[in-house]
Amino acid sequence: MGKNQIRDRCAACTFQRRRCWPECPLAPFFPPDRREDFEAVSQIFGASNFIKLIKSAKPHQQVLAAESLITEAKARVADPIFGLSGTVNNLFCHLKDLRSELVLIKQQKEMPCRRNTLQYKKVGSSSSPSADTLSVEVSIPSTSLQQLGELDDCHLPAPSVNKSCGACRYKKKKCLLQCPFSPFFPLNKMGDFENVVKVFSAEKFLKLIKLAGPLQQLAADSMIFEANTRISYPVLVVVGIVETLSQHLDDLTSELASIKQQNRFHLASGAS
Ligand SMILES: [Zn+2]
Numbered sequence: 001m002g003k004n005q006i007r008d009r010c011a012a013c014t015f016q017r018r019r020c021w022p023e024c025p026l027a028p029f030f031p032p033d034r035r036e037d038f039e040a041v042s043q044i045f046g047a048s049n050f051i052k053l054i055k056s057a058k059p060h061q062q063v064l065a066a067e068s069l070i071t072e073a074k075a076r077v078a079d080p081i082f083g084l085s086g087t088v089n090n091l092f093c094h095l096k097d098l099r100s101e102l103v104l105i106k107q108q109k110e111m112p113c114r115r116n117t118l119q120y121k122k123v124g125s126s127s128s129p130s131a132d133t134l135s136v137e138v139s140i141p142s143t144s145l146q147q148l149g150e151l152d153d154c155h156l157p158a159p160s161v162n163k164s165c166g167a168c169r170y171k172k173k174k175c176l177l178q179c180p181f182s183p184f185f186p187l188n189k190m191g192d193f194e195n196v197v198k199v200f201s202a203e204k205f206l207k208l209i210k211l212a213g214p215l216q217q218l219a220a221d222s223m224i225f226e227a228n229t230r231i232s233y234p235v236l237v238v239v240g241i242v243e244t245l246s247q248h249l250d251d252l253t254s255e256l257a258s259i260k261q262q263n264r265f266h267l268a269s270g271a272s
């Protein structure tokens, strides 16, 4: 009974147990076989935020924006503390190591300064992406990357003691003693809170950081980083950073390998 109708519903409407209308805004992104993806998105961003965030991208970029949201949501479900930022952090540390090794090896040569200036190179699976979409120069705020670089130190900053926090200031509310936001949003971080509301919502933020147990501060930092990045670069965001860092890592690894090979060659020919 009703089997055909169920088969026609998108994964989002199936999950939300409702009828999938022809104009369902979620259907293009969640065909029936992507139920798990929708569950993750629903848990992390919520369906209405998802739709709002997709609509903030240009029509031809909406599929990319959706895929990056799905990837980030699944990463946070799998890792409530770092989410996809954890991958960024690992790649970033690896890059730092490789760079120091390269600097040592090429002490006399000038290193091009690529730090914090990343370029989206490869995107999704589309073979001939339009230049307009993809050649976006991205400068990641160095403070965010520094924070990420320090995430693995597990130093929990002392909760800030403010008369009002950035969250309560944004909400134009009195900041009470037990305000759950004040440890994460000091007064000068109102902008961070605004972005977190737009991307995750305040309720989801509190719910999700609780999943990180004693490491709530780290979870909050990585969520703030992801929210700020998504508001600044609504299409590829952290997924784009991961791809860019991976690309740099590949480039550096092969550069290092070829220099080492050359050095070995010079040593060998010098010795003979
Ligand atoms: Zn639907």
Ligand SMILES: [Zn+2]
Binding pocket: 164, 165, 166, 167, 168, 169, 174, 175, 176, 179, 180, 181, 182
């Ligand atoms: Zn407050």
